[in-house]
Amino acid sequence: MCRLFALTSDVPKSPMLAIEALDVMKEGHDGSGVGLYLTDLGGIFGELKEYPILSGIFTREGMKTLDSYLMPMGFKTKYNHSIKVKKEPPPGIPKRYMYHIRAYEYPEDWEDLSFEEKAHRLMMIRLKLREIGQKDESMIVYSFWPDSILLKEIGDPMEVAEYLDLDNIGLKARIIMAQGRQNTNYAINLYACHPFFIQGVASMTNGENTAFVPIREFLESRGFPGYRGYQSDSEVFTHIFHYMINFLGLPVEFYKHIITPLKDEDIEKHPNSEFLKRLKHSCRRLIIDGPNCVIGCMPDKTVVMVQDRKKLRPGVVGGKKGFFVFSSEICGLDYVLKKELGVNNFEYFQPMYIDTVYVTSDRKEVIKCSQMNPLRLPN
Amino acid sequence: MLSNEPITPSQLSLKDLPWLIYWDKEKCQLCGRCVAACPVRAIELGTFRQRIVETPINNKEAHTNLYKIYYGIKQKTDPGHACIGCGLCSKVCPNQAIIPFHNEEPDKLKFHINLGGQPRRRGGRRNVPHTILDRIKFIRISMLTDPALDAGRHEFELRTLLGRVLPPEENLKCYKENGWVPPVREIYPLIIGGMSFGALSPNMWEGLVMGVAYLNEELGMPVRMSTGEGGCPPRLLRSRFLKYIILQIASGYFGWDEIIHAIPEMKEDPCAIEIKYGQGAKPGDGGLLMWYKVNKLIAAIRGVPPGVSLPSPPTHQTKYSIEEAVAKMIQSMYMAWGFRVPVYPKISGTSTALAVLNNLTRNPYAAALAIDGEDGGTGAAYNVSMDHMGHPIASNVRDCYLNLVKLGKQNEIPIIGAGGIGKRGNLAANAAALYMLGASAVQVGKYIMQAAAGCVGSETDRCNICNIGLCPKGITSQDPRIYRRLDPEKVAERVVDVFLTFDTELKKIVAPLGRSTSLPIGMSDALGIDDYHAAERLKIKYVV
Numbered sequence: 001m002c003r004l005f006a007l008t009s010d011v012p013k014s015p016m017l018a019i020e021a022l023d024v025m026k027e028g029h030d031g032s033g034v035g036l037y038l039t040d041l042g043g044i045f046g047e048l049k050e051y052p053i054l055s056g057i058f059t060r061e062g063m064k065t066l067d068s069y070l071m072p073m074g075f076k077t078k079y080n081h082s083i084k085v086k087k088e089p090p091p092g093i094p095k096r097y098m099y100h101i102r103a104y105e106y107p108e109d110w111e112d113l114s115f116e117e118k119a120h121r122l123m124m125i126r127l128k129l130r131e132i133g134q135k136d137e138s139m140i141v142y143s144f145w146p147d148s149i150l151l152k153e154i155g156d157p158m159e160v161a162e163y164l165d166l167d168n169i170g171l172k173a174r175i176i177m178a179q180g181r182q183n184t185n186y187a188i189n190l191y192a193c194h195p196f197f198i199q200g201v202a203s204m205t206n207g208e209n210t211a212f213v214p215i216r217e218f219l220e221s222r223g224f225p226g227y228r229g230y231q232s233d234s235e236v237f238t239h240i241f242h243y244m245i246n247f248l249g250l251p252v253e254f255y256k257h258i259i260t261p262l263k264d265e266d267i268e269k270h271p272n273s274e275f276l277k278r279l280k281h282s283c284r285r286l287i288i289d290g291p292n293c294v295i296g297c298m299p300d301k302t303v304v305m306v307q308d309r310k311k312l313r314p315g316v317v318g319g320k321k322g323f324f325v326f327s328s329e330i331c332g333l334d335y336v337l338k339k340e341l342g343v344n345n346f347e348y349f350q351p352m353y354i355d356t357v358y359v360t361s362d363r364k365e366v367i368k369c370s371q372m373n374p375l376r377l378p379n
Numbered sequence: 380m381l382s383n384e385p386i387t388p389s390q391l392s393l394k395d396l397p398w399l400i401y402w403d404k405e406k407c408q409l410c411g412r413c414v415a416a417c418p419v420r421a422i423e424l425g426t427f428r429q430r431i432v433e434t435p436i437n438n439k440e441a442h443t444n445l446y447k448i449y450y451g452i453k454q455k456t457d458p459g460h461a462c463i464g465c466g467l468c469s470k471v472c473p474n475q476a477i478i479p480f481h482n483e484e485p486d487k488l489k490f491h492i493n494l495g496g497q498p499r500r501r502g503g504r505r506n507v508p509h510t511i512l513d514r515i516k517f518i519r520i521s522m523l524t525d526p527a528l529d530a531g532r533h534e535f536e537l538r539t540l541l542g543r544v545l546p547p548e549e550n551l552k553c554y555k556e557n558g559w560v561p562p563v564r565e566i567y568p569l570i571i572g573g574m575s576f577g578a579l580s581p582n583m584w585e586g587l588v589m590g591v592a593y594l595n596e597e598l599g600m601p602v603r604m605s606t607g608e609g610g611c612p613p614r615l616l617r618s619r620f621l622k623y624i625i626l627q628i629a630s631g632y633f634g635w636d637e638i639i640h641a642i643p644e645m646k647e648d649p650c651a652i653e654i655k656y657g658q659g660a661k662p663g664d665g666g667l668l669m670w671y672k673v674n675k676l677i678a679a680i681r682g683v684p685p686g687v688s689l690p691s692p693p694t695h696q697t698k699y700s701i702e703e704a705v706a707k708m709i710q711s712m713y714m715a716w717g718f719r720v721p722v723y724p725k726i727s728g729t730s731t732a733l734a735v736l737n738n739l740t741r742n743p744y745a746a747a748l749a750i751d752g753e754d755g756g757t758g759a760a761y762n763v764s765m766d767h768m769g770h771p772i773a774s775n776v777r778d779c780y781l782n783l784v785k786l787g788k789q790n791e792i793p794i795i796g797a798g799g800i801g802k803r804g805n806l807a808a809n810a811a812a813l814y815m816l817g818a819s820a821v822q823v824g825k826y827i828m829q830a831a832a833g834c835v836g837s838e839t840d841r842c843n844i845c846n847i848g849l850c851p852k853g854i855t856s857q858d859p860r861i862y863r864r865l866d867p868e869k870v871a872e873r874v875v876d877v878f879l880t881f882d883t884e885l886k887k888i889v890a891p892l893g894r895s896t897s898l899p900i901g902m903s904d905a906l907g908i909d910d911y912h913a914a915e916r917l918k919i920k921y922v923v
Contacts, residue, residue, distance in 0.1 A: 207524075207525055208524045208525035208893070210519075210521065210892060210893030210894055211894065211896075211897070211899065211902065212904070213901065213902055213903055213904045214900060214901040214902055217784045217901060218787075218789065218790065221785065221786070221787030221788075221789065222787060247547070248547055248548065249551075260896060261896075263534070263536055264538065274554070278545075278550045278551070278560070279547070279550075279551070281540055281544050282544055282545055282546060282549075282550040282551075282790070283547050284544070284897060285790045285900075285901075287896050287897040288896070289528075289893055289894045289895060289896045289897070290896075291525050291526060291893075309895075310528070310533060310895070312526060379555075
């Protein structure tokens with residue numbers, strides 16, 4: 001089973017902290033891969049928040065292709081933080097030419113564009129690069145978005161981190177999501193590696209999504225070009241978040257009502273029954289069956305955790321004002337809280353089958369909401 | 380006959396008949412019940428002459444003859460009285476002295492069953508025993524990477540939606556703006572398909588409605604039943620149980636005078652209105668209630684004179700285009716109930732189903748599309764229609780579903796599959812296969828008749844005389860002497876049994892697939908079949 005770890009902190013942290021948490025939870029994963037998502041970045045990237053960062057893995061040819069694609073469009077390098085490892089990788093980790101992390105300046109003719117238009121264009125560029133790169137396997141593109149870095153590799157998380165020297169290369173972020181273990185249900189493919197990302201929305205999941213095919217069909221038929229890929233059945237969780245925010249305009253507490261709606265009898269008793277009934281009807285093809293623990297990060301930097309309807313997977317959240325941790329196992333949470341906060345006994349919360357827990361960007365508290373609670377309906 | 384008698388072409392022998400009667404002289408007590416009960420008078424009292432030759436052992440005396448007369452059962456061989464294999468003779472026999480059995484020889488009756496130039500008409504089903512639905516397996520078993528669910532202990536929600544479901548964005552917009560939203564019913568995904576009051580006996584109908592009411596009111600299962608084209612008993616129209624009923628309107632409009640007049644007195648809205656444009660058993664042909672069954676009660680409910688055959692036209696006479704006339708009819712029916720009741724068309728399985736569906740996607744009022752495949756049953760139809768016309772349901776449903784996926788409307792217009800579901804007794808497996816191919820619900824008729832009322836009909840051409848009002852079980856008869864055999868209370872009990880069993884079996888199918896929170900509509904990755912071409916056609920996995 002995949003191990004999931006996320007933290008949200010007022011003070012930017014090294015991704016190594018998340019890797020150590022994965023290592024503590026190692027019993028449960030097979031060390032076959034690691035995925036990292038960093039946002040609300042610190043360090044130099046923290047000062048370049050408006051500039052889109054392209055993350056991915058490139059061959060030498062891939063770099064040439066990338067430059068010849070982006071440069072003529074008017075993109076200029078603002079800051080390059082790519083990782084080029086000269087030493088030989090340990091067994092199990094492939095040799096790469098370049099882990100590309102580079103912030104770009106927008107082309108001049110994009111200046112007057114609305115955020116929505118820029119967002120659309122950035123996504124289309126990412127998709128195009130991915131498409132080009134898949135042909136000759138010269139480029140793997142994870143994200144092209146401001147204030148967002150994704151890093152994914154095959155191999156044991158700790159070994160990958162040490163190989164890439166993650167602790168010392170200056171990457172820091174206030175929100176870090178980490179997932180250990182490759183997708184084992186299908187062929188090993190880095191596009192199948194969590195966390196998944198689309199336009200500022202990221203999520204990672206453990207457990208297989210048994211309702212994958214109908215959900216994929218629903219998303220693919222929305223006519224939105226970003227809803228594609230699906231090398232992993234878990235990618236749909238990210239896209240459902242994105243769909244909820246961008247198409248339905250709903251806040252994070254509605255996610256659970258979409259993926260695991262209340263039973264009809266409970267909806268009848270709910271103060272927002274009419275709304276929820278409609279949501280359940282219209283989003284019926286987005287209902288998941290689990291077993292899944294989903295941890296997501298929204299564009300407003302809210303970090304959220306939900307469980308499947310039967311709460312078949314573990315999941316825990318804890319911390320204190322300014323620093324919160326979301327973890328699939330308590331040992332991961334224990335380790336990080338002890339290390340960062342220096343105390344042994346923590347209050348933590350395990351969201352159950354109708355709960356959503358989230359921490360907003362102010363990091364004041366863990367907000368718990370049950371699906372039975374009244375909702376703030378969007379205007 | 381004597382050996383020198385002339386033979387007419389249609390003079391058949393026992394060997395030529397599909398069903399033969401085995402009669403045991405030793406057991407028979409000559410009570411005559413079998414002869415009296417046989418619905419087609421295939422047997423009669425026979426007087427047999429027997430000669431016993433006694434030859435002395437020493438050969439010195441001449442042999443003697445002893446002539447005896449004995450009485451017994453004789454099977455008629457003329458096509459008009461050929462045994463139908465219903466087995467009622469066996470059922471009424473106190474000594475188990477008689478039973479019909481299938482002739483292993485391909486029967487010759489079929490060449491002569493058109494005496495007078497009248498092609499064979501019958502009730503029942505397509506006489507082809509197998510179905511591809513039985514070959515579909517559920518192969519995506521949850522193992523280790525995700526745990527299988529517990530059919531007995533976990534909570535399940537396997538309801539479906541009947542009605543036009545708006546896309547999420549539009550639905551939420553309507554909520555904000557307080558706009559009209561098409562009515563949507565949350566129902567059980569197994570619907571009792573349209574079997575008319577007239578095709579079915581009053582006892583059968585009463586039993587079905589009682590069973591459906593019990594399932595809803597006592598067990599909380601939102602089971603719905605279509606009336607078929609024959610109207611609805613006036614008391615039911617004015618009762619609170621109407622909400623469990625789907626009123627069907629078909630090309631004969633039978634019973635709709637009564638229904639329309641009852642609207643002001645209705646306490647509840649019906650579940651939905653089904654506009655029948657076709658049915659699987661007789662595609663492109665109208666409903667047919669033969670005169671045998673049109674008694675006073677049926678005539679009164681349907682608004683016709685008694686004792687005349689009621690052939691509905693093959694199509695609605697006012698419908699010349701789907702874009703205009705059909706749309707108007709759907710809208711008119713909506714209007715009749717103040718836009719509170721879903722209205723949907725039902726068509727025969729056909730290669731043109733996609734054209735119909737595509738049109739309906741553009742009609743904001745179309746609440747669903749019901750497709751009745753070639754295995755659909757009927758009370759009366761021409762044999763040729765039943766056996767040779769129509770489209771298999773599996774690929775029809777699949778094509779329609781995938782087309783909706785292409786249009787992005789797969790959650791908006793439910794597809795209801797029908798025709799041959801459970802024809803070999805595998806109701807839940809067949810239904811689940813169709814859900815996963817893309818059906819939102821299925822309709823069943825024959826299975827309900829067989830399981831809830833003991834219909835003896837089968838795909839080996841057993842019985843299948845629903846058309847002439849002589850149903851041996853009283854299911855499709857309008858003769859009180861026959862239908863009193865059927866106890867409505869017992870039918871209701873069996874209806875409940877059927878749905879409870881189905882519910883458990885459906886859970887036993889979906890739980891190992893890791894599904895419980897919603898009906899797995901379109902979960903085609905769970906399906907496999909051992910036929911490469913079928914797998915390609917249905918876009919499911921080929922497994923051997």
